[in-house]
Amino acid sequence: MKRAGTTEVMQQRGCWNCGAPVESLYLCNRCATLQRFPEKIDYFTLFGIEPQLNIDLARLEAAFYELSRKFHPDFYQKKSSEEQAISLENSAILNKSYRTLKDPIQRVEYLIRFVEGGSAVASEAPADLFDEIFELQELLEGVKRGPGDAGEAGRLLGELKSAEGRFLKIQEEGNRSLERLSIEWDRLQKGRTEKGLTEEQRRSLSEMKQILSRRAYLERILNDIQTGIGKLEKGN
Amino acid sequence: MPRVVGIDLGTTNSLVAYMERGTPRVIPDAEGIAILPSVVSFGWEGRPEGVVVGEEAKKHLITYPDRTVFSIKRFMGKGMEDVGDDRTFVPYALTGGKQEVVRISVVGKLYTPPEISAFILRELKQRAEAFFKEPVRQAVITVPAYFNDSQRQATKDAGKIAGLEVLRIVNEPTAASLAYGLQKKKEGTIVVYDLGGGTFDVSILKIKNGIFEVLSTNGDTHLGGDDVDRQLTLLMVREIATQSGMDLSSSPEALQEIRLVSEKVKCQLSFEEKAEVALSFPDKKINYRRTIARTEFDALIDDFVEKTLGPCRQALTDAHLKPEQVDEVILVGGSTRIPLVRKRVADLFKKIPHSELNPDEVVALGAAVQADILAGGITNMLLLDVTPLSLGIETMGGGVSRLIPRNTTIPSSAKEMFTTFVDGQKSVSIHVVQGERELVKDCRSLAKFNLTEIDPMPAGIPRIEVTFMIDANGILNVNAKELRSGKAQSIEVKPTYGLTDGEVEKMISESIEHAREDLNERMFIEARNEAESVLRHAERALSQGAALVDGSEKGEIEKSIAGLKEAMNGNDHHRVREALDRLDQSTKHLAETLMNQTLKEALQEKKLSDL
Amino acid sequence: MAYSNKVIDHYNNHRNVGSLDKNAPEVGTGVVGAPECGDVMKLQLRVNNGVIEDAKFKTFGCGSAIASSSLATEMLKGKTLNEATEIKNTDIVNELNLPPVKIHCSVLAEDAIKAAIADYKKKNGLV
Numbered sequence: 001m002k003r004a005g006t007t008e009v010m011q012q013r014g015c016w017n018c019g020a021p022v023e024s025l026y027l028c029n030r031c032a033t034l035q036r037f038p039e040k041i042d043y044f045t046l047f048g049i050e051p052q053l054n055i056d057l058a059r060l061e062a063a064f065y066e067l068s069r070k071f072h073p074d075f076y077q078k079k080s081s082e083e084q085a086i087s088l089e090n091s092a093i094l095n096k097s098y099r100t101l102k103d104p105i106q107r108v109e110y111l112i113r114f115v116e117g118g119s120a121v122a123s124e125a126p127a128d129l130f131d132e133i134f135e136l137q138e139l140l141e142g143v144k145r146g147p148g149d150a151g152e153a154g155r156l157l158g159e160l161k162s163a164e165g166r167f168l169k170i171q172e173e174g175n176r177s178l179e180r181l182s183i184e185w186d187r188l189q190k191g192r193t194e195k196g197l198t199e200e201q202r203r204s205l206s207e208m209k210q211i212l213s214r215r216a217y218l219e220r221i222l223n224d225i226q227t228g229i230g231k232l233e234k235g236n
Numbered sequence: 237m238p239r240v241v242g243i244d245l246g247t248t249n250s251l252v253a254y255m256e257r258g259t260p261r262v263i264p265d266a267e268g269i270a271i272l273p274s275v276v277s278f279g280w281e282g283r284p285e286g287v288v289v290g291e292e293a294k295k296h297l298i299t300y301p302d303r304t305v306f307s308i309k310r311f312m313g314k315g316m317e318d319v320g321d322d323r324t325f326v327p328y329a330l331t332g333g334k335q336e337v338v339r340i341s342v343v344g345k346l347y348t349p350p351e352i353s354a355f356i357l358r359e360l361k362q363r364a365e366a367f368f369k370e371p372v373r374q375a376v377i378t379v380p381a382y383f384n385d386s387q388r389q390a391t392k393d394a395g396k397i398a399g400l401e402v403l404r405i406v407n408e409p410t411a412a413s414l415a416y417g418l419q420k421k422k423e424g425t426i427v428v429y430d431l432g433g434g435t436f437d438v439s440i441l442k443i444k445n446g447i448f449e450v451l452s453t454n455g456d457t458h459l460g461g462d463d464v465d466r467q468l469t470l471l472m473v474r475e476i477a478t479q480s481g482m483d484l485s486s487s488p489e490a491l492q493e494i495r496l497v498s499e500k501v502k503c504q505l506s507f508e509e510k511a512e513v514a515l516s517f518p519d520k521k522i523n524y525r526r527t528i529a530r531t532e533f534d535a536l537i538d539d540f541v542e543k544t545l546g547p548c549r550q551a552l553t554d555a556h557l558k559p560e561q562v563d564e565v566i567l568v569g570g571s572t573r574i575p576l577v578r579k580r581v582a583d584l585f586k587k588i589p590h591s592e593l594n595p596d597e598v599v600a601l602g603a604a605v606q607a608d609i610l611a612g613g614i615t616n617m618l619l620l621d622v623t624p625l626s627l628g629i630e631t632m633g634g635g636v637s638r639l640i641p642r643n644t645t646i647p648s649s650a651k652e653m654f655t656t657f658v659d660g661q662k663s664v665s666i667h668v669v670q671g672e673r674e675l676v677k678d679c680r681s682l683a684k685f686n687l688t689e690i691d692p693m694p695a696g697i698p699r700i701e702v703t704f705m706i707d708a709n710g711i712l713n714v715n716a717k718e719l720r721s722g723k724a725q726s727i728e729v730k731p732t733y734g735l736t737d738g739e740v741e742k743m744i745s746e747s748i749e750h751a752r753e754d755l756n757e758r759m760f761i762e763a764r765n766e767a768e769s770v771l772r773h774a775e776r777a778l779s780q781g782a783a784l785v786d787g788s789e790k791g792e793i794e795k796s797i798a799g800l801k802e803a804m805n806g807n808d809h810h811r812v813r814e815a816l817d818r819l820d821q822s823t824k825h826l827a828e829t830l831m832n833q834t835l836k837e838a839l840q841e842k843k844l845s846d847l
Numbered sequence: 848m849a850y851s852n853k854v855i856d857h858y859n860n861h862r863n864v865g866s867l868d869k870n871a872p873e874v875g876t877g878v879v880g881a882p883e884c885g886d887v888m889k890l891q892l893r894v895n896n897g898v899i900e901d902a903k904f905k906t907f908g909c910g911s912a913i914a915s916s917s918l919a920t921e922m923l924k925g926k927t928l929n930e931a932t933e934i935k936n937t938d939i940v941n942e943l944n945l946p947p948v949k950i951h952c953s954v955l956a957e958d959a960i961k962a963a964i965a966d967y968k969k970k971n972g973l974v
């Protein structure tokens with residue numbers, strides 16, 4: 001697996017301005033001009049932190065502010081257009097990395113892609129969810145068309161509310177498992193320097209992916225259910 | 237260091253400010269007034285381009301409503317489709333075809349909103365030039381945070397047309413926070429509530445170690461003091477109609493007058509419990525009088541104030557904050573003087589909002605701070621702003637695929653892969669939209685372009701990479717290419733409601749011509765005024781002190797006077813200045829002699845003990 | 848050109864929305880989803896003598912998925928099961944200016960067809 005801060009990220013590159021080999025992430029040691037991030041830069045290396053799931057958010061923020069001062073276009077107003085372009089690109093990458101690592105879910109997704117290189121969701125679909133989602137969507141279509149009478153509206157509302165509770169519970173369970181798995185992952189990863197994943201790590205990752213692959217469906221259906229509930233309650 | 241000024245281009249009022257040794261200051265006009273009403277009146281003979289701007293133009297609002305343009309900011313970056321009922325509320329004529337920029341028709345000419353805004357900007361530019369006695373070419377201009385891409389682009393275009401290089405477009409509430417942060421040196425989470433003449437913005441920021449990080453922004457680009465005026469106007473028109481049977485809504489002059497009275501009444505009710513209204517139109521035999529109490533006014537604007545609170549709540553949610561977690565609330569914009577506004581804001585955020593900063597000036601002051609940062613003056617402050625609206629492209633079926641969500645820190649970029657819908661499809665239409673809704677029809681169209689010459693492949697095989705980049709101005713650049721064929725794709729972006737580069741270029745070249753003429757003319761007028769007073773003094777000195785100077789000195793002075801008079805008849809300010817210098821030199825000795833003489837006389841009249 | 852019109856037509860008016868009897872032996876059902884956006888799609892086929900007689904779909908999600916399903920079901924009708932697995936049209940479409948499709952939406956309909964055929968074959972002991 002890839003490790004933060006190793007030379008792997010730092011493929012050989014020359015300064016765009018003076019041609020000298022560039023050794024740091026974003027600065028030429030000889031002519032002190034701003035450099036593009038290496039192509040393979042990962043968010044953990046960028047912030048100088050370990051690839052972990054539980055991170056110190058205050059430290060992340062401090063690093064973000066410090067790096068913002070290095071790249072922000074405000075400070076390149078009078079520099080060459082090439083440096084201005086680099087400042088814009090690096091700032092955009094920095095902002096995106098911060099947004100990703102700050103959010104616990106996006107952080108998990110990113111870590112999975114980082115260690116495995118592939119997609120962050122499991123390839124098998126959560127078929128068990130689909131039947132229920134279909135039924136509910138058909139119910140919601142009834143809501144959209146407008147319920148026939150007050151009795152029907154009440155019945156629909158009841159069904160939607162109970163479904164909402166059910167899905168919220170699944171979602172909540174998923175979040176809790178993800179928290180537990182995050183702690184576990186960090187423990188398994190701690191101190192490891194060799195490439196490749198252990199059996200336990202693989203299992204941990206695959207569990208995380210299972211949860212992530214249900215998230216979008218759950219979010220979508222919850223959103224639709226809540227819209228439906230809102231509509232019915234307003235209609236009353 | 238070249239001067240960079242900060243400009244608040246407001247719906248009702250505009251200002252220009254600069255940084256003086258670490259403190260932002262507004263630049264006043266010759267009379268010492270900093271606020272420039274955002275009003276442009278056309279058709280004035282003897283004035284450059286027939287245009288007058290500001291206080292003078294404001295005087296023509298009632299007398300020449302059809303050629304005096306106000307609240308132009310409401311139309312920036314808009315097409316006829318977006319204008320809605322604003323069209324009926326302004327007395328000047330709006331035209332424009334479908335999917336075209338709005339144009340204002342005055343004295344037989346068509347102007348786009350950026351061109352009209354450019355008149356205001358040019359006035360401010362000249363004011364700054366007169367103040368610094370040197371040309372000003374670069375500026376930071378503020379826009380409502382909730383302005384979309386077309387509106388920002390239009391503002392940038394206006395700057396260019398006015399002969400300004402717009403170094404940055406800054407959001408008004410964030411600009412205000414910069415001025416606030418600089419003055420108060422406070423840290424923490426602050427809310428800026430900015431209710432101006434035409435727009436409403438709310439921004440939540442975290443200030444820490446000189447970094448101003450915007451956490452979220454929301455607002456309504458179509459909500460402001462204008463709407464309050466309109467409520468009152470409609471009330472009065474209604475009441476006049478019931479009392480006298482006269483419908484004034486079709487008379488632009490009358491409406492304009494009622495609107496101005498409404499604004500006065502509104503402002504009065506901010507400080508007093510009631511206001512008297514007296515309107516009379518003798519030609520229509522209308523004499524309308526009534527008292528409006530604060531309570532009645534509050535009831536009238538209740539919905540209006542409520543409308544600003546939704547965006548505040550959304551901004552809190554987006555920043556993941558509760559009202560208790562906000563340290564301070566800052567009020568910006570003239571409409572925050574309304575007591576009901578203050579009360580509601582205090583209730584929502586559970587704290588008394590700050591209003592000790594001058595709400596009219598704080599945005600311009602903040603723009604000056606940002607200008608100074610860009611000029612390399614201030615180095616320890618940095619503003620990290622966000623994009624107010626989500627950006628995406630239309631996908632097959634009329635849905636929107638979001639590439640950059642709202643409240644993303646800018647600069648920001650995003651890339652996503654798309655494909656074709658049918659086999660052998662050779663081109664794809666990329667439609668860029670901005671907004672929070674799921675369907676294209678509910679979002680704002682920004683631009684459309686076609687990606688052509690894709691190699692024919694079965695559906696789903698092409699890999700179309702769409703890249704978005706939002707720069708620090710919040711302005712978007714879009715790129716698309718098909719990766720499998722690897723061909724560089726020709727893209728022509730056609731802004732839906734914007735001016736093309738060509739159009740802007742043309743307006744700039746026209747205006748630079750004018751600007752150069754204008755500037756020369758102004759400098760000449762200034763030099764001539766000065767020359768007139770110097771001349772009066774010199775001639776008087778010569779007649780008083782003729783006995784004190786010899787013939788050759790006298791001849792030299794007379795020659796200088798003649799030279800100055802000749803220069804004053806020309807149009808070159810340089811020549812006037814040169815002649816002035818020469819006269820100054822040649823009268824130096826005479827002036828000193830006269831001075832000594834006067835002093836001597838004065839002393840002789842007084843007793844020694846008086847001194 | 849006729850083909851283009853057909854596409855536009857599907858873009859505007861979705862056809863074959865609905866469902867068939869899930870438990871009937873001659874009906875194959877495929878349910879698939881796109882985990883990226885949470886779209887789900889159900890596609891059903893009725894087969895008679897190895898030929899697809901009818902096809903219906905139901906999609907809850909973005910317009911692309913709906914338009915894709917509408918077009919896919921229309922093209923399925925009258926095809927044999929083997930032909931159905933490779934619906935391809937080689938016409939070159941020049942004039943058409945269609946918006947792009949999210950990649951995962953474009954594969955959704957294809958996945959659904961495969962899943963429905965697999966279901967039918969399983970039900971009828973053809974695998």
Ligand SMILES: Nc1ncnc2c1ncn2[C@@H]1O[C@H](COP(=O)(O)OP(=O)(O)OP(=O)(O)O)[C@@H](O)[C@H]1O
Nearest residue numbers: 246247248249432433434435461503506569570571
């Ligand atoms: N005392 C007052 N009471 C109520 N409203 C006031 C008062 N003074 C000014 N206003 C209103 O404030 C508005 C002007 O505010 P401001 O100058 O901040 O707006 P602006 O910057 O021109 O507009 P915007 O920021 O929306 O583009 C006008 O609608 C004006 O009537």
Ligand SMILES: [Mg+2]
Nearest residue numbers: 246432569599
């Ligand atoms: Mg303002």
